[in-house]
Structure formats: structure tokens, C-alpha cells
Amino acid sequence: MLYDLDLAVIGGGASGLAAAVAAGRELGGEFKAAVFDAQPRCGRKLLATGNGRCNLTNRGAAANSNCYHTDDMNALKRVFSCVNVQDTLGFFENIGLVCREEEEGRIYPSCGQASAVLDLLRLELARLNIPEVCGCRIEKLRRDGGEFVMNSPSGLIKAKNVIVACGGKAAPNLGGVDWGYSLLCSMGHTATRLDPSLCPVPVESPHLNSLKGIRAYAKASVCDERGVIYSDSGEVQFGDKALSGIVIFQLSSAAAHARSGEKWIELDMLPERSEQELAGMLTRRRALLPHLTLENYLTGVFNKRVGMCLLKQAGMSPLSRSVSQLSDSDIRKIAAVIKRWRFPVSGKAQWNSAQVTGGGVRLSEFDGLTMQSRLCKGLFAAGEVLNVDGFCGGFNLQWAWSSGILAGRSAAALLPSKSNRKGN
Numbered sequence: 572m573l574y575d576l577d578l579a580v581i582g583g584g585a586s587g588l589a590a591a592v593a594a595g596r597e598l599g600g601e602f603k604a605a606v607f608d609a610q611p612r613c614g615r616k617l618l619a620t621g622n623g624r625c626n627l628t629n630r631g632a633a634a635n636s637n638c639y640h641t642d643d644m645n646a647l648k649r650v651f652s653c654v655n656v657q658d659t660l661g662f663f664e665n666i667g668l669v670c671r672e673e674e675e676g677r678i679y680p681s682c683g684q685a686s687a688v689l690d691l692l693r694l695e696l697a698r699l700n701i702p703e704v705c706g707c708r709i710e711k712l713r714r715d716g717g718e719f720v721m722n723s724p725s726g727l728i729k730a731k732n733v734i735v736a737c738g739g740k741a742a743p744n745l746g747g748v749d750w751g752y753s754l755l756c757s758m759g760h761t762a763t764r765l766d767p768s769l770c771p772v773p774v775e776s777p778h779l780n781s782l783k784g785i786r787a788y789a790k791a792s793v794c795d796e797r798g799v800i801y802s803d804s805g806e807v808q809f810g811d812k813a814l815s816g817i818v819i820f821q822l823s824s825a826a827a828h829a830r831s832g833e834k835w836i837e838l839d840m841l842p843e844r845s846e847q848e849l850a851g852m853l854t855r856r857r858a859l860l861p862h863l864t865l866e867n868y869l870t871g872v873f874n875k876r877v878g879m880c881l882l883k884q885a886g887m888s889p890l891s892r893s894v895s896q897l898s899d900s901d902i903r904k905i906a907a908v909i910k911r912w913r914f915p916v917s918g919k920a921q922w923n924s925a926q927v928t929g930g931g932v933r934l935s936e937f938d939g940l941t942m943q944s945r946l947c948k949g950l951f952a953a954g955e956v957l958n959v960d961g962f963c964g965g966f967n968l969q970w971a972w973s974s975g976i977l978a979g980r981s982a983a984a985l986l987p988s989k990s991n992r993k994g995n
């Protein structure tokens with residue numbers, strides 16, 4: 572037997588490290604625990620968060636559909652009732668992290684380094700004598716009598732309690748894997764459909780080539796035949812066969828949870844004006860700038876290349892024509908395209924460019940007050956492996972911290988405390 576433990580944490584990412592620290596602090600380090608990670612070092616994904624700055628939470632993070640998608644919002648509420656944003660900030664303050672709030676409630680370490688978050692978690696693990704066993708993939712998990720037995724390439728591991736914190740499929744380049752789903756499903760749990768989320772959305776458009784690299788402010792909506800699924804405003808980035816930028820990431824998250832079927836993204840390129848006001852403005856420009864060719868009709872309103880593509884999309888080619896030749900019906904067509912520029916979604920987003928997994932092991936199969944499996948005593952789960960994913964802005968890490976800290980504390984509560992052990 573390689574290890575005989577009170578607690579095994581499978582996965583040394585955000586949720587697993589938080590779980591191990593929380594368990595260790597609860598029991599004062601007086602128990603045998605270890606964190607196992609398949610990667611050569613723990614916290615690889617954590618280091619990449621927030622462009623290396625780690626947007627570790629959001630002041631507004633709460634269990635509701637403005638922040639999260641899940642199959643069990645009530646269970647999510649119970650988790651947040653046990654460990655909320657304030658509790659999480661207290662947890663980090665206690666291990667030495669000072670934080671700063673920025674725009675839209677986003678909270679970062681004040682030193683601006685994701686590595687500081689990882690360092691402090693690892694230093695606390697070392698203080699609590701909880702080893703990180705890296706390069707060690709847990710391949711199988713089973714229950715044997717009152718204990719769990721895990722297979723790893725180096726040998727068997729036994730533990731009284733197990734926390735599965737294996738993360739999700741997103742960003743395989745940073746160690747994202749689907750192994751956690753298999754481990755939990757082998758214990759009787761079930762998972763939903765998995766989709767890449769918080770990622771660029773692949774779209775079809777004859778114009779993308781000429782727009783590549785341009786950023787523009789827009790109100791973006793993802794739609795299907797039933798109407799608008801989700802809208803948000805912000806900077807949209809035109810990419811190679813895809814739309815990108817934070818606002819599109821938010822749309823990808825909503826789209827990942829929508830019914831499958833045809834979808835498209837609609838950009839309102841001038842959301843501050845109604846279509847009627849816009850048509851009036853375009854009519855005035857026709858009177859003001861009759862000497863220009865269409866090529867420059869929208870110069871000064873939009874990036875020049877964006878303006879030309881909008882006119883082509885409205886069927887105004889060739890753009891060598893004079894502005895004075897525009898009819899009232901042409902102006903209405905141009906206004907309609909500016910307000911509803913449609914990009915059909917083409918195919919699935921890429922896991923490599925996704926920040927999180929939409930879907931996962933059903934949260935309803937876990938007790939939201941403890942993160943313990945409803946199917947198997949002593950088995951806990953936390954983080955992205957479960958069916959909870961949030962929008963951009965610190966919500967996903969907050970879920971990892973809340974569920975991880977709760978799972979760690981609850982697993983520790985199942986173990987006899989030091990004083991009890993002495994008494995035994």
C-alpha cells in the first residue's frame with residue numbers, strides 16, 4: 572500500500588487545494604491527508620487565471636442564474652449559505668492574501684499575481700503537513716468495506732474519505748481532463764452533456780477575413796428560433812472564423828446550456844440609438860456627404876473596415892457608388908443590418924480555447940450543506956467536475972473555493988478529532 576490515509580484529495584487545482592487546507596485547518600493537521608495531482612505541479616490552471624493576475628472572486632457572486640448555470644440552484648444556494656464571498660476572502664486573508672476590488676466587483680490579489688494565490692495555498696499545506704503528490708494520476712476509485720481504494724501508476728492508495736476535485740475538460744493545454752467524471756460515474760453518479768464554455772464562438776461570415784483583429788463595442792445577443800437566449804454589451808473581437816471578447820465569452824456560456832439546434836449571434840453595432848433614430852442619422856449623412864463614395868459613408872461612425880462590411884452585408888456593393896445614390900429603402904436596409912448584424916454559429920467551440928466546462932456531474936446528487944455524495948458516504952466532490960459553471964468575472968473560482976472549502980471542512984468533520992483519538 573502506497574498510502575493509508577484519513578483523507579485523499581484527488582486534484583490539486585483551486586478546489587482541491589482549498590479543500591485540503593480547509594480540512595487541515597479544521598483538524599489542526601492532526602490527521603493523515605494528501606493531495607494527488609496528475610500534473611508535475613499543482614495549480615497549473617490557477618496560474619493562468621485572470622491573465623496571470625487571478626480574478627479570484629466577485630463581490631456579486633451568489634447562487635442565482637445571473638452568476639451560475641447548474642442543475643440544482645437550491646443545492647448551490649446551500650453551498651453559498653455555508654461559504655460565501657466574504658467567508659472566502661476571510662479564508663484567504665488567514666493564509667496571508669491581501670485583495671483588491673476592481674471594476675464590476677472583480678476581486679484580485681493586490682500584488683497582481685496568480686502565483687501568490689498558489690504559493691500561499693501550498694505554504695499552508697506544508698505548514699499543515701499535507702503532502703502534494705504530483706505526477707500521480709488516480710486511475711480508479713472503488714469502495715472496499717468502510718474505505719476507499721484508489722489505483723495510481725505507483726501503487727494502491729487507501730483512504731477513509733475522498734474528495735474528487737479533478738476539474739473539467741476545459742483547456743486541455745493547461746491540464747484539463749475528463750477523468751473526474753469517470754471516477755465519480757464509477758461510484759454511481761451521473762453527468763450531463765459537457766460543452767466548452769467561456770470561449771470564442773465559431774461563426775460563419777464572408778466578412779471575417781477582412782475584420783480579423785478589429786475590436787468594436789456592440790450589444791451582442793445569442794439567438795435561436797425561439798428568440799434571444801442571452802444578451803450583453805461590451806467589446807467584441809473579430810477573429811479567425813470566430814467572434815471573441817468577454818461579451819462573447821458570456822454568450823458562449825449561455826449558449827452551452829441552451830437546447831441544441833441552429834443558433835446565431837446578432838450584433839447591434841449602435842445600441843445607444845433606436846433603428847428609427849439610426850435611419851434618421853443615415854438620412855442626414857446622405858444629405859451632408861453626397862460627394863463621398865459608399866466606401867466612406869460610415870467612416871467616423873465605425874472602424875472603416877467594419878463600416879464597409881456592414882454596407883456589403885446590406886447589399887450595397889459596389890461601394891464605388893456615390894452616397895447621393897442611396898435610396899430611402901437602402902438606408903432602411905443599412906439601419907437594419909447595423910442593428911441586427913447576424914453571424915450563424917458554425918459547429919462546436921474548441922475545448923482548447925474554453926475557460927470552463929458547461930455541465931458536469933449533477934450537483935443534485937450531492938448534499939449542498941456538506942458536498943458529500945448522496946450515494947456514497949465519505950465521498951465528496953468540489954469544483955468544475957460538478958455541474959456548476961459561471962460567467963466571466965471571478966464566479967468560477969468562487970465556486971471552486973466555496974465547494975472546496977465546504978468539502979474539506981465536512982470531510983474533516985467525519986474524522987475523529989485529535990482529542991477523540993486520544994480518548995479512544
Ligand SMILES: Cc1cc2nc3c(=O)[nH]c(=O)nc-3n(C[C@H](O)[C@H](O)[C@H](O)COP(=O)(O)OP(=O)(O)OC[C@H]3O[C@@H](n4cnc5c(N)ncnc54)[C@H](O)[C@@H]3O)c2cc1C
Nearest residue numbers: 582584585586609620621626709737738954955965967968
Ligand atoms: C485560461 C483560463 C483563465 C481563467 N481565468 C479565470 C479567472 O480569472 N477567474 C475565474 O473565476 N475562473 C477562471 N478560470 C476558470 C478556473 O480556472 C476554473 O474554474 C478552476 O480552476 C476550476 O478549479 P478546479 O479545482 O475544479 O479544477 P482545476 O483547477 O482544473 O484543477 C483540477 C486538478 O485536478 C487534476 N486531476 C484531474 N484528474 C486527476 C486524476 N484522476 N488524478 C490526479 N489528478 C487529477 C488536474 O491535473 C488539475 O490540476 C480560468 C480558466 C482558464 C483555462
